Amino acid sequence: MELIDYHDEGQFFSGHVACAGCVEALSLRVILNTVGKDAIAVVPPSCGAVICAGYPNSAVNIPAFHTTLESGAASASGVKRALVAQGKPDTTVVCLAGDGGTYDIGLQALSSAAERNEDILYICFDNEGYMNTGGQKSSSTPLNAVTGSTPAGKTTAKKNMIEILAAHRIPYIATTTPGHINDMVAKVKKATNIRGTRVILVLIPCLAGWGVADDAAVKTARLAVDSGIFPLLEVEDGLNYTLNQDTKNQPVDDYLRQQKRYRHLESEAIANIQAEVDKDWQRLTQRVASAS
Amino acid sequence: MTELNNHVLLSGNHAVAWGVKLARPHVAPLYPITPQTPILEKITEFQSQGELDIELLTPESEHSAMAACISASLTGARVFTATSSQGLLLMHELLHYAAGARSSIVMFNVNRTPASPWGFWPDQLDSLSQRDTGWIQLYSETPQESLDSVIQAFGLAETLGLPTMISHDAFYVSHSVEPVSLPSQALVNEFLPPFEPTRKLDTASPQAFGAPIDQVTWNRSRQEMHATMAQVSDLVSSLGQEWGQLTGRHYAPLEAYRTEDADVVIVTMGSMCGTAREAVDSLREQGQAVGLLKIRLFRPLPAEAIRQALDGVPCTLVLDRNYSPGMGGILHQELKGALYGLNQGQRLYGLLAGVGGTNVGSAKIQQWVAEYCDAKPYNDPIWVE
Numbered sequence: 001m002e003l004i005d006y007h008d009e010g011q012f013f014s015g016h017v018a019c020a021g022c023v024e025a026l027s028l029r030v031i032l033n034t035v036g037k038d039a040i041a042v043v044p045p046s047c048g049a050v051i052c053a054g055y056p057n058s059a060v061n062i063p064a065f066h067t068t069l070e071s072g073a074a075s076a077s078g079v080k081r082a083l084v085a086q087g088k089p090d091t092t093v094v095c096l097a098g099d100g101g102t103y104d105i106g107l108q109a110l111s112s113a114a115e116r117n118e119d120i121l122y123i124c125f126d127n128e129g130y131m132n133t134g135g136q137k138s139s140s141t142p143l144n145a146v147t148g149s150t151p152a153g154k155t156t157a158k159k160n161m162i163e164i165l166a167a168h169r170i171p172y173i174a175t176t177t178p179g180h181i182n183d184m185v186a187k188v189k190k191a192t193n194i195r196g197t198r199v200i201l202v203l204i205p206c207l208a209g210w211g212v213a214d215d216a217a218v219k220t221a222r223l224a225v226d227s228g229i230f231p232l233l234e235v236e237d238g239l240n241y242t243l244n245q246d247t248k249n250q251p252v253d254d255y256l257r258q259q260k261r262y263r264h265l266e267s268e269a270i271a272n273i274q275a276e277v278d279k280d281w282q283r284l285t286q287r288v289a290s291a292s
Numbered sequence: 293m294t295e296l297n298n299h300v301l302l303s304g305n306h307a308v309a310w311g312v313k314l315a316r317p318h319v320a321p322l323y324p325i326t327p328q329t330p331i332l333e334k335i336t337e338f339q340s341q342g343e344l345d346i347e348l349l350t351p352e353s354e355h356s357a358m359a360a361c362i363s364a365s366l367t368g369a370r371v372f373t374a375t376s377s378q379g380l381l382l383m384h385e386l387l388h389y390a391a392g393a394r395s396s397i398v399m400f401n402v403n404r405t406p407a408s409p410w411g412f413w414p415d416q417l418d419s420l421s422q423r424d425t426g427w428i429q430l431y432s433e434t435p436q437e438s439l440d441s442v443i444q445a446f447g448l449a450e451t452l453g454l455p456t457m458i459s460h461d462a463f464y465v466s467h468s469v470e471p472v473s474l475p476s477q478a479l480v481n482e483f484l485p486p487f488e489p490t491r492k493l494d495t496a497s498p499q500a501f502g503a504p505i506d507q508v509t510w511n512r513s514r515q516e517m518h519a520t521m522a523q524v525s526d527l528v529s530s531l532g533q534e535w536g537q538l539t540g541r542h543y544a545p546l547e548a549y550r551t552e553d554a555d556v557v558i559v560t561m562g563s564m565c566g567t568a569r570e571a572v573d574s575l576r577e578q579g580q581a582v583g584l585l586k587i588r589l590f591r592p593l594p595a596e597a598i599r600q601a602l603d604g605v606p607c608t609l610v611l612d613r614n615y616s617p618g619m620g621g622i623l624h625q626e627l628k629g630a631l632y633g634l635n636q637g638q639r640l641y642g643l644l645a646g647v648g649g650t651n652v653g654s655a656k657i658q659q660w661v662a663e664y665c666d667a668k669p670y671n672d673p674i675w676v677e
Contacts, residue, residue: 040493042363053503063493065366066502068389071359074351078321078360079493081347082367085318091495109359112352 004181009033016059018051021214023178023221024125024204025051028096030181031123031202032060034188039092040079041065044072044106046098047132047204048125070105072097073113076120084119092121092192099126099140102201103159114168114197121191122199128158131209142229143276144269146261147209153264157276162235165199169238172198176232179221183232183244203230211260223255228281241287252277302472304465307435308374308400309334310472311442313344314480317398318369321349321357326412327462328376328402335372354379358386358397365395365455366501368492370446373397376462377404377418384422387455391426392513393502394453396487398445399427400438403562403613404462405648413649414461416562417614420590420622426517428456428524429591431561435470440541443480444531450487451527452520461613462649464563479538525594545594548601550576551583556665557602559585559627560611564645564652568611571657582661587623595630602631607639607665611657612673613646620644620673639664642673650677 011032018025024047032041041064043049052060067075076095083091097106102124113120129147130136136149139159146153165173172194176184184202191198205212205220212220224230228248235241252274256262265273302310308331312320322332338344347369351357354375365371375383380401390397401419405411419429428448432438441458449456460466493501505513528545536542547565550572551557558568565586575582585601585608587593602608608631612621619625624642631640641664646652660676 038495040367040495050504053500055500055503055505055509058498058500058503060500061498063495063498064500064503065363065493066500066504067359067363068385071356071386074321074356074359075363077349077351077356078319078363078365079367081319081349081360082364082369082371085347085369086367108352109356112356115352116350 002182006030006181006185007033009036011037011061013059013061015057016051017054018047019207021207021217023217024048024127027125027178027184027202027204028052030184031188032062034185035092035094035121035192037062038090039094042067042072042076042079042093042095044097044101045069045132046101046125047127048096048098050132052096069101071109072101072106073110073118073120073122076122077113077116077118080119093119095120095122097122097124098132099124099128100130100138103140103161104138111168114165114170117170117196119195120197122197124161124199124201125204126201127204127206127209129206129209131206135209143273144262144265146264161201162233166235166238170197170199171195171237173235174233175201175203175230177203177221177225177230179218180225180232187234211263212258216258220255220258223250223258226250227252227255228277229255231281231284233284240291241284242291243284243288248281298474299471300474301469302435303330303467303469304435304438304460305330305402305467306334307439307472308442309338310474311439312372313338314475314477315372315443315446315484316344316370317346317372319347319349319360319364320372321351321360322373323351323354323357323375323379325354325376325379327404327466328374328379330466331374331400354382355386358383358390361397362386362390362393362395365397366393366493368487368489368494370450370487371397372399374400376402377406380418380422381406384425387422387425387427390455391517395455396449396453396489397455398442398449399455399457400442401457401459402462402466403459411648412462414464414563415613415647415649416459416461417616419457419459420614421616422457423591423622426454427591428454430456430458430589431587432458432460432465433563433565433586435465435468436472436541438465439472440535440539440543443484444535444543447484447531448524448527452523453489454517454520454524459562461563473539475539483535483538521592524592525589525597528589543588545589546597546601547586547588549584549586551585551601553581554583554605555581556607556609556661557583557585557605558609558611558657558661559587559623561587561590561623562613564611564613567652567654568657570654571661574654575658575661580661593626593630598627598630599634603634605638608641609660609664610640610642611645611652612642615644615647624673639669641667641670643676644673645676
């Protein structure tokens with residue numbers, strides 16, 4: 001039993017249009033309340049954009065700029081520079097993007113902002129596909145997952161965004177999930193107090209897109225971490241890796257069985273995924289060991 | 293009040309950078325491209341020497357440069373960027389966005405041929421093909437006009453909440469060195485008030501900008517833009533007059549040069565106006581009643597002023613340094629629309645002159661005037677060399 005230490009400051013309003021049971025809405029609530037009132041949001045098209053606002057309503061209690069899909073990091077840079085020029089360097093600029101806007105079409109702008117070490121907090125709500133357009137594959141979609149554009153299962157692996165970002169030597173990269181609220185709060189708080197480009201990848205098990213039961217998203221997120229598929233980690237200055245949960249104690253099978261996108265898998269494919277996860281875990285623990 | 297100004301030798305691009313320095317923007321996202329780059333480098337030099345306090349961003353593309361411009365402008369900063377050709381075309385999506393978001397960006401574009409094939413030559417298709425994006429568009433003939441227009445453009449963009457693009461021709465203006473009068477900082481400060489938008493991204497007043505809206509509200513946003521566009525021509529006039537009172541250099545949406553009682557009026561934009569002016573002088577010396585109508589404000593097109601300027605003129609030659617495939621010269625098309633139904637018997641010729649940056653000299657323009665002053669009406673575009 002884990003006590004959740006979380007204080008809601010009313011920064012995220014009820015009445016938004018997320019699907020019932022959606023853990024992206026939960027994550028937005030936790031993140032926005034942790035970032036606080038002295039912040040401006042930049043939101044590219046994504047599930048998050050739909051949750052945050054439909055004119056004339058807004059679900060967020062901070063100014064929000066809705067930008068184009070590929071421009072999240074560039075738009076956030078523009079807001080930050082304008083604030084600095086007007087003597088407000090302490091206001092947090094938080095980009096709330098999806099994985100399409102991060103791994104795919106927004107990667108170029110994100111890489112450039114990271115190279116310039118722009119003082120922005122970039123949150124990627126990673127539901128491993130274009131779920132807001134009905135569920136097509138992105139480069140974050142994992143091997144074998146069925147989507148609207150990979151009906152027989154994706155034939156290539158999920159892009160390793162952590163390593164791509166680490167290669168930019170930015171001050172802070174972290175992963176978290178809505179199944180780990182204390183971890184999420186701690187990381188967002190830590191990131192908010194760092195200057196420079198900070199990126200947090202939040203795994204969002206998508207009820208509709210992954211075929212997860214309405215009440216199983218939190219459980220699925222926890223299984224993703226427990227199985228080692230989505231390790232909770234931090235990378236500081238691109239080199240110092242920390243594993244926040246340093247054991248994996250579940251087979252991938254339990255995680256995969258929560259999701260209809262994997263229900264076509266035979267035991268051989270599952271064994272293959274398990275082998276890949278084990279190899280990735282080994283590489284990761286080596287990095288952690290070499291960092292300390 | 294007119295002050296005695298310092299004259300210095302400046303290229304068109306360096307004149308732009310001087311205009312930027314005097315207008316003192318807060319933020320400038322800039323990406324290099326030939327033949328714009330001297331603007332970027334001069335602004336960077338001003339900043340590195342401590343002469344200009346500005347946040348410079350050097351993103352990975354013009355697309356990200358424009359994205360940063362939009363959000364910085366909506367956060368209340370005075371914003372400038374510069375580009376050319378492929379860079380402007382890469383921005384296309386965000387040009388619509390910048391206008392729809394009612395940002396107040398000033399952008400300088402150096403007119404250059406769009407690929408393919410590759411070329412680096414003066415041709416106005418890059419900016420003219422952006423005419424439906426919602427940007428105010430001004431065209432400049434000389435380095436002096438480019439400097440003056442940059443400063444006036446900030447007044448225009450920030451008063452109306454519409455992004456403003458100024459263009460001058462590659463090399464003919466961008467790299468040609470001319471004596472340029474530099475206004476003093478005090479004069480520019482008097483002319484250009486600080487940017488204080490009524491709405492901005494501000495933690496004191498949390499609002500959402502650009503969120504999804506319904507059909508009726510989207511429709512209304514365009515009606516509002518249309519109403520604002522209707523104010524542009526008058527404001528270009530009044531800013532040009534005010535600038536004239538301060539500097540002795542007056543500007544307007546159009547400039548009519550020796551058009552009184554003209555039998556033939558040449559209509560064009562940008563550097564070709566200088567050559568056309570020479571041709572007009574030569575023809576007037578030879579006793580021919582020929583004038584020039586220079587279009588400085590292209591978007592919104594000052595149609596009523598154009599109708600007045602060309603009312604009763606029997607023959608108009610439009611010189612287009614651009615080609616819209618399947619249609620012809622874009623200015624020709626615009627003029628046809630503006631003059632529709634004005635008077636019977638008026639002849640309007642669209643000459644595709646200097647497309648791709650080919651040289652158009654005064655002698656050639658004189659030759660075309662001779663060819664077309666008594667010709668039969670002809671509706672299609674005419675390729676001339």
